Amino acid sequence: MMEKSKVALLVCKDYGEKHVDQAIKEGMDLLGGAEAFFEREEKILLKPNLLGKASPEKAVTTHPAVFKAVGKYLKEHGYNNLYYGDSPGNPIGASKVAAECGIKAPAEEAGILPADFSKGTQVSFDEGKKEKQFMISNGILECDGIINLCKMKTHQLERITGAAKNIFGAVYGLNKGAFHAKYTDADSFAEMIADLNNFLRPRLHIMDGILAMEGNGPQSGTPIKMNVILMSTDPIALDTVFCYLINLKPELVPTNRYGYEYGVGTMKAEEIEILTADGERTIEEAAETYGNKKYDVYRGTDKKTQIRLLQPIQPLLQKKPYILKEKCVKCGICVNSCPLEKKALELREYPKYDYSLCIRCYCCQEMCPQKAKLMDRNWKI
Known part of the structure; x- marks a missing residue:
């Protein structure tokens, strides 16, 4: 055994x-x-x-x-x-x-x-x-x-x-x-x-x-x-x-x-x-x-098992980062933490995303010291 x-x-x-x-x-x-x-x-x-x-x-x-x-x-x-x-x-x-x-x-x-x-x-x-x-x-x-x-x-x-x-x-x-x-x-x-x-x-x-x-x-x-x-x-x-x-x-x-x-x-x-x-x-x-059955964690099905009919609207269902302006202090850490050579966000008045470049690695959210980054579905924003 x-x-x-x-x-x-x-x-x-x-x-x-x-x-x-x-x-x-x-x-x-x-x-x-x-x-x-x-x-x-x-x-x-x-x-x-x-x-x-x-x-x-x-x-x-x-x-x-x-x-x-x-x-x-x-x-x-x-x-x-x-x-x-x-x-x-x-x-x-x-x-x-x-x-x-x-x-x-x-x-x-x-x-x-x-x-x-x-x-x-x-x-x-x-x-x-x-x-x-x-x-x-x-x-x-x-x-x-x-x-x-x-x-x-x-x-x-x-x-x-x-x-x-x-x-x-x-x-x-x-x-x-x-x-x-x-x-x-x-x-x-x-x-x-x-x-x-x-x-x-x-x-x-x-x-x-x-x-x-x-x-x-x-x-x-x-x-x-x-x-x-x-x-x-x-x-x-x-x-x-x-x-x-x-x-x-x-x-x-x-x-x-x-x-x-x-x-x-x-x-x-x-x-x-x-x-x-x-x-x-x-x-x-x-x-x-x-255990705690109500622990807040994403329990949805893996994308590989999603119904094929949903694939055309997958971009709308995908999570993306967005800025809570009331918490953002414009420190630029999120921009510096983006691992892409061509950054997916830039610091203007506030950090602004180019979602066509964003790879959803969430490094920006992970490194934000102010909790000014949240994740949500596109259709909710």
């Missing part, structure tokens, strides 16, 4: 140090302890989600309490060669984003050193099915193993962003925009993400779902309590459990589909074992006990 992918599900109702420490310890114990993943002399990188400058209560980035608890656990168990970092889309740099998000202070307190995310190196991955070349931040390449500290959020392109998608932060700097320009739809982008996961192979994935984000994620959505931390060695199984908790079919998430197809992990419920402090649960039982 094939061994199932184990996902530890820990209830944690707030970010109090005692509660988060206990949840991380329970999860590590359920999965076999840190020694199941790392040798003590290895150089371990903690890779949080540091999308951009945002305070922890906005649920944009990995909460510093979760980061601190993981570092504390490792230190207490003899793992002292610890580093941290991420390559945010914001051009201000990893160090400033880490400070704004509350990650830098606990890292310094615990002696967790910043890894080098100021430079990148071109690497080849001949086994890649969609992408065989990546520009990876040096801090990633210099470590022996990665702990992926992801955030439970919605995402305009892939429906959700979790364990699999968070690894995209390993790509150095503005090269992320080049991938958005190269892979302009959710499916091809997810294929690249699957190759990236197979190349980097993080040892452990820990999802901060105590305060999650629903709606217009990954930066402009609404914080919502989910009261859970998920942990697994299998990023696709972890993201699949996330999907079940929010009443979303896992196969509708492209990063799940291609992650499964490319051998990153499994999205089959019968191949996933849920471990809790109160014993094992089926994935359906976990969804019923710990």
